[in-house]
Amino acid sequence: MKTPNLSRRNFVVGTAAASGGLALGLHLPLLAAPAKAGAAVLPATEVNLWVAIRPDGACVIRIARSEMGQGTFTGLAQLVAEELECDWSKVATELITPNQNHATKRAWGEMGTGGSRGIRTSHDYVRRAGATARLMLMQAAADKWSVPVAELTTENGVIRHAGSNRSIGYGEVAAAAAKVAAPDPKSVKLKDPKTQWKVAGKPMKRLDTAEKVNGSIKYAIDVSLPGMLNAAIAQCPVFGGKLAGYDEARIASMPGVKKVIKVNDSTVAVVADTWWHAKKALDALPVRWDEGENAKESSPLIAARLQEGLDAPQAYKSRVVGDAMAAIQGSAKKVEATYSTPFLAHACMEPMTCTAKVTADRAECWVSTQNAEASHAALSEASGVPLANCEVYRHTLGGGFGRRGGNQDYTRQAATIAKEFPGVPVKLIWSREEDMTHDFYRPISACKLAAGLDAKGNVTGFYGRISGQSINAYVNPASVGADGKDERQVQGWYEAAGDAQLGYTFPSLLIEYAMRNTTVPVGPWRGVNTNQNGVYMECFIEELARASGRDSVEFRRALMGKHPKHLAVLNAAAEKGDWGKPLPPGVFRGIAQFMGYGSYSAATAEVSIKPDGKVKVHRMVLALDCGHVVNPDQVAAQVEGSVAYGLSAVFYGDMTVEKGRIVENNFHTQPPIRIDEMPKVETVMVPTYDFWGGVGEPTICVVAPAVMNAIFAATGKPVRQLPLTKSKLA
Amino acid sequence: MARLNINGKVQDVKVEGDTPLLWVLREQVGLTGTKYGCGVAQCGACSVHINGEVVRSCSMPVSAIKAGDRIVTIEGLSPTSTHPIQKAWVALDVPQCGYCQSGQIMAAAALIAKKPKPTDADIDEAMTNICRCGTYQRIRAAVHQAAAATPAAKSKAKA
Numbered sequence: 001m002k003t004p005n006l007s008r009r010n011f012v013v014g015t016a017a018a019s020g021g022l023a024l025g026l027h028l029p030l031l032a033a034p035a036k037a038g039a040a041v042l043p044a045t046e047v048n049l050w051v052a053i054r055p056d057g058a059c060v061i062r063i064a065r066s067e068m069g070q071g072t073f074t075g076l077a078q079l080v081a082e083e084l085e086c087d088w089s090k091v092a093t094e095l096i097t098p099n100q101n102h103a104t105k106r107a108w109g110e111m112g113t114g115g116s117r118g119i120r121t122s123h124d125y126v127r128r129a130g131a132t133a134r135l136m137l138m139q140a141a142a143d144k145w146s147v148p149v150a151e152l153t154t155e156n157g158v159i160r161h162a163g164s165n166r167s168i169g170y171g172e173v174a175a176a177a178a179k180v181a182a183p184d185p186k187s188v189k190l191k192d193p194k195t196q197w198k199v200a201g202k203p204m205k206r207l208d209t210a211e212k213v214n215g216s217i218k219y220a221i222d223v224s225l226p227g228m229l230n231a232a233i234a235q236c237p238v239f240g241g242k243l244a245g246y247d248e249a250r251i252a253s254m255p256g257v258k259k260v261i262k263v264n265d266s267t268v269a270v271v272a273d274t275w276w277h278a279k280k281a282l283d284a285l286p287v288r289w290d291e292g293e294n295a296k297e298s299s300p301l302i303a304a305r306l307q308e309g310l311d312a313p314q315a316y317k318s319r320v321v322g323d324a325m326a327a328i329q330g331s332a333k334k335v336e337a338t339y340s341t342p343f344l345a346h347a348c349m350e351p352m353t354c355t356a357k358v359t360a361d362r363a364e365c366w367v368s369t370q371n372a373e374a375s376h377a378a379l380s381e382a383s384g385v386p387l388a389n390c391e392v393y394r395h396t397l398g399g400g401f402g403r404r405g406g407n408q409d410y411t412r413q414a415a416t417i418a419k420e421f422p423g424v425p426v427k428l429i430w431s432r433e434e435d436m437t438h439d440f441y442r443p444i445s446a447c448k449l450a451a452g453l454d455a456k457g458n459v460t461g462f463y464g465r466i467s468g469q470s471i472n473a474y475v476n477p478a479s480v481g482a483d484g485k486d487e488r489q490v491q492g493w494y495e496a497a498g499d500a501q502l503g504y505t506f507p508s509l510l511i512e513y514a515m516r517n518t519t520v521p522v523g524p525w526r527g528v529n530t531n532q533n534g535v536y537m538e539c540f541i542e543e544l545a546r547a548s549g550r551d552s553v554e555f556r557r558a559l560m561g562k563h564p565k566h567l568a569v570l571n572a573a574a575e576k577g578d579w580g581k582p583l584p585p586g587v588f589r590g591i592a593q594f595m596g597y598g599s600y601s602a603a604t605a606e607v608s609i610k611p612d613g614k615v616k617v618h619r620m621v622l623a624l625d626c627g628h629v630v631n632p633d634q635v636a637a638q639v640e641g642s643v644a645y646g647l648s649a650v651f652y653g654d655m656t657v658e659k660g661r662i663v664e665n666n667f668h669t670q671p672p673i674r675i676d677e678m679p680k681v682e683t684v685m686v687p688t689y690d691f692w693g694g695v696g697e698p699t700i701c702v703v704a705p706a707v708m709n710a711i712f713a714a715t716g717k718p719v720r721q722l723p724l725t726k727s728k729l730a
Numbered sequence: 731m732a733r734l735n736i737n738g739k740v741q742d743v744k745v746e747g748d749t750p751l752l753w754v755l756r757e758q759v760g761l762t763g764t765k766y767g768c769g770v771a772q773c774g775a776c777s778v779h780i781n782g783e784v785v786r787s788c789s790m791p792v793s794a795i796k797a798g799d800r801i802v803t804i805e806g807l808s809p810t811s812t813h814p815i816q817k818a819w820v821a822l823d824v825p826q827c828g829y830c831q832s833g834q835i836m837a838a839a840a841l842i843a844k845k846p847k848p849t850d851a852d853i854d855e856a857m858t859n860i861c862r863c864g865t866y867q868r869i870r871a872a873v874h875q876a877a878a879a880t881p882a883a884k885s886k887a888k889a
Contacts, residue, residue: 069827069863205823212828213819213835214811215763215804222762230757255746276753349767349775349829349862398765398829399862432768633823637868641826644864667772667860676854678866 045174047136048182049107050080050129052094057157057171059086060094061130064101065122066113066370067208068400069641070696071634074206075119076126078630082191082200083130086170087157093207098376099391112371114405114524116597116694119630123692128185135183140176141168193628194689203633208396220368220395221353225425228355229258230275231417232282233430235438236266236289238660239297239519243268244288251281260285263416271417275429294519295660302518302657303340306446309467309514310338316484316515319495322508327461331452335547337540339449339720341532343655343662344442344525345670350398351435354414355427358383363390363418367411368397370404378408382415401645402524406475407440436670437662440523441655443469445489447536451506457548459559461508464536466490470515471529474522484515491529492596492701493537498691500530500596502537503566504559520657526645527700530596534701535708535722538592542709543718552591552709553579566593569600569623569686576684577604577621587618590709592702599626599693605679605706609714613730617647617679617707622699624683627691636683639699643681646703648672654723732792735799736761737806747793751785752776754792755803763804763832767860774859777833778803784840784856804832807839815839818876826863833859838873847877 044052044060052060061080067073073093081091101108109122134154141159142149145166153160160167193201211217236243246268248260256277261269268287272278309315328334355366356379363383369375372392380387397404414428430438445468452460470486472479480486492500493511525531545555553574560567570593574580583589586608593602606619622639629635652671656663664670708719711729719727733742736759743758750769755761755778764787767775771789778787779802780795795801807813815838818824825831834857841848841856848856853873861869 069825071826205820206825208828209820209823209825210811212825212831213816214807215761215832217828218762219765219829221766222756224760224762274753274757276749276757347862349765349773349827349860351766397827399827401862429766432770637823637826637865640867641864644866645862648862666770667768668770671772672860672862673866674860675857675866675869678864678870681867 045178047133047174047177048129050126051084051133053170053174055171055174057087057169058090058092059084059157059170060092062096062108063093064096064108064111065118066111066372066394066397066400068113068370068397070118070638071206071631072113072118073208074204075630075634076122077207078200078204079119079123079127080130082197083127084134085154085156088199088204090157091207095394097392097394098372099388101373102376102387111373112405113400114370114402116697120598120692120694125185127190128188131188131190132183132185135188136177136180137170137173139180140173144168144173144176200630202631204631206634217396219350219398220355220366221350221398221429223355223366223395223427225355225357228425228427229271229273229421230278231269231271231414231426231428232275232278233263233267233269233413233428233434234282234287235434236291237437238289238291238295239521240294241292241660242266242290244290246288247286251285254281254284257281259420261417261420263413267413269413269417269428271421271426275427279431291660297519297660298658299656302444305516305518306340306444306467309516310446310448310465312514315465315512316481316486317510317512318487318490319493319509319511321506322461324461324463324508324510327508328450328452328463331460332455333453333547334450335453335544336450337543337718337720338446339536339539340446341444341535341722342653343444343520343657344649344653345436345439345655345664346401346403346525347436347670347672348397348399348401348403351432352410352430353428354411355425356414356418357423357425358385358415358418359423361385361389363415364393365411365414366393366395368395368404369408369411370397370400370402371406371408374406374408375411378411379415382412383419401526402528403439405524407523432667433665436665440521442525442531443471443522444518445469445532449536449540451540451544453544453548457550459506459544462506463510464493465512465514466533466536467514467516469517469520469522471522471524473515473517480515484513486513486515489513489515489529490533492533492594499598501563503563503593503595504541505562506559518657519660520662526642527596527697530594530697530701531649531704534592534594535704538594538702538705539708539712539718539720542590542712556593565600565625565688566595569593569625570602572623572684572686573602573604573621576623576682579604588710588714590706590711590713592705592709594701594705595698596701597694597698598691599624599695599698601699601702603699603702603706605710607707607710607714609711609729611730613728615711615724615729617677619680619682620703620706621682621684622702623686624699625686625688626693626695626698627687628689629685629687632685635685635695638695639683640681642697642700643703644673644678646700647677647707650704650707650722650724651677652723652725654725732795733797734792734795734801736801737803745792748791751778751787751790751792751795751801755787761803761805765829765832767830772860773830774833774837775830777836777859779836779840782840782843784837804836807835813839814876814880815842815872818872818879821875822868822872824865824868824872826865830859830861834861834869838869838876842873842877842880846880848873
């Protein structure tokens with residue numbers, strides 16, 4: 001085996017056999033790993049579903065969520081370790097599989113990793129698991145020593161009895177602890193994060209860095225199995241178009257080619273000994289497509305459809321407070337603007353990939369997935385093998401950003417292809433071109449905004465209508481109302497507190513959504529609709545602030561009296577971002593605040609514009625209240641990353657449609673920012689310790705509007721379209 | 731057939747001459763630390779060293795590699811994963827998903843070999859690899875940290 005995965009798996013099978021546990025996919029930091037692959041690792045004893053302990057005291061913490069770079073393995077392990085009171089230097093993580101979860105009626109809860117939910121929706125039960133495991137270990141020690149458990153203390157994986165001056169390591173009592181009756185998790189009192197955390201809440205080093213700096217970590221694309229074949233795939237360039245035919249004979253004699261497979265109505269794959277052979281043969285394969293009606297779809301048509309939606313008499317009314325239209329009409333000053341944002345691709349660095357092996361009664365796949373249970377279901381469906389006989393081996397994702405969630409198109413394809421080669425593993429790798437032109441894109445939308453200002457510059461009424469494509473209409477049509485109701489598309493403008501609440505209170509307000517769909521598949525993209533809606537709201541608020549003649553921050557503050565958490569974060573960004581302080585000549589500052597994924601974000605941006613119109617972002621200060629901070633260094637990393645992802649969209653992100661297909665197909669036509677365009681990013685955490693908010697997504701929604709508002713400050717003209725290439729800034 | 735010196739080991743691989751070095755490394759040699767990201771020399775995930783120079787192996791046909799060329803991949807950068815760049819990467823927890831990091835590290839190692847004390851402008855020029863997670867700030871900091879920790883003469887000798 002070329003990859004250590006099999007040896008890991010063998011080890012885990014050993015673990016499971018030894019403990020009756022269900023462990024799979026061990027993930028060890030190098031410190032805890034055996035010196036050489038294949039060296040003996042002592043089996044761990046399963047104390048409970050989430051915790052297994054080896055005789056040497058190493059604690060194996062099970063993880064249900066997916067790691068795509070956001071640091072959730074480390075963060076979740078910190079939460080368990082905190083309550084377990086184990087030795088952090090001896091912590092390893094181990095992935096449970098969806099089939100184990102299925103077999104136990106989801107004993108590990110939700111595995112899906114999206115919506116910035118990894119920690120915020122599992123912190124309670126994983127901490128309780130750590131706490132109950134600790135109590136079981138203590139009980140085992142108390143029984144061994146015949147002392148009251150109340151007299152025991154724990155620290156760093158060691159149980160002490162002060163009265164008799166005895167101590168014992170977790171590893172020595174783990175086997176006995178596994179036999180102790182587990183206390184009711186609900187009865188356990190968890191530590192107070194603000195005052196009692198020692199491992200959680202601290203900037204612990206990631207558990208997965210060592211293997212990411214020497215090439216040893218295995219992504220799904222790196223899977224190598226005995227006898228494995230490789231597949232390259234081509235999908236009809238027009239969404240909804242069909243595969244009409246192909247001439248297999250033309251490539252039959254090319255090196256390594258095994259077979260050409262019609263994967264589904266719109267997809268053909270070439271299977272060969274190596275991926276390079278498969279790809280070369282696929283490129284040479286004459287394929288005929290029936291492009292169908294959708295070949296008429298184009299960016300200009302979509303833009304016209306969105307414009308029609310902005311002006312249409314009917315739209316779904318999401319929020320109605322008073323009579324905003326009348327208030328605006330009767331105002332001393334009326335401000336209006338129309339904004340738009342494009343389709344965007346995820347462009348994960350690791351293209352879509354999955355290896356599958358299917359026999360009549362068993363199916364397995366090795367995959368990068370944000371939703372292992374969806375992968376499990378897709379594997380079962382495509383292979384025809386019942387769920388219980390399907391297994392999914394999760395690999396660290398080479399980026400996710402929402403692309404590798406519920407849909408699992410690539411897993412379905414891999415299983416379908418592998419079915420043609422019973423018992424032979426087949427690795428499917430999408431080319432970058434397939435990846436970019438067959439994404440589930442961030443939906444396109446436009447927004448018409450209007451507001452009235454009284455003589456003093458106070459807002460009298462606010463109107464916003466979004467016209468654009470609905471993710472839910474594509475992903476789950478049943479969830480969309482007949483009247484075009486789709487609250488998800490107005491994310492960030494909600495009245496309800498807690499998730500994506502609008503931080504402003506207007507005397508009158510009308511929020512509408514006009515659903516205008518396209519033939520382009522859409523899906524969640526890091527930050528989802530808070531991205532576009534943050535731009536619309538925060539750039540227009542900036543227009544209002546300027547129209548009122550007030551300072552941008554003061555103007556916002558006056559509208560935020562009922563939203564103290566939003567306000568505190570805005571104030572933090574303003575303060576640390578030196579709001580109101582002088583800047584070097586030619587440098588201008590902008591600010592924005594918004595909420596998504598249960599967390600509050602604000603940002604300042606400092607930009608300059610070169611004579612040729614090129615924008616340089618020098619510095620961004622982002623403030624975040626995510627309630628509790630599990631790992632401040634990794635929160636900062638996510639904030640930094642959100643700036644890069646957000647700025648790529650600001651500068652270049654634009655997937656256009658021509659003849660029913662996406663035009664931009666690789667990084668030369670759809671470049672992300674590179675290091676020279678990355679500003680200095682400062683993260684300001686202002687946790688209030690009274691809720692659990694997300695981290696991976698929340699801050700991205702303030703990146704674009706802060707930069708756009710800084711450009712507004714520089715040029716005196718609002719930027720109303722993204723990417724910036726659409727605006728003349730010279 | 732091609733004879734390649736990879737990480738100090740000379741080996742013969744059975745491939746067509748137009749096969750990109752990336753796929754030879756990944757599929758024939760089994761060194762998967764070098765990544766496929768774009769196939770068109772844009773992203774740099776496939777970066778390796780050939781005679782000390784950074785090369786985007788996805789666009790380098792194996793036939794273009796001359797006898798005696800020394801190819802170094804991420805696996806061969808340091809037998810103990812302790813190249814100054816790797817140490818700095820670990821110290822600052824640079825990687826997020828990590829997929830692009832082999833290429834980033836190879837580009838950074840080549841940079842400090844040539845310019846032991848690179849400026850920000852040097853980094854901007856040399857480090858054109860794409861990272862979608864957005865680890866750029868830490869990459870910059872880690873290159874500076876590695877440079878600060880590396881005696882200039884020693885670093886040059888490694889080129």
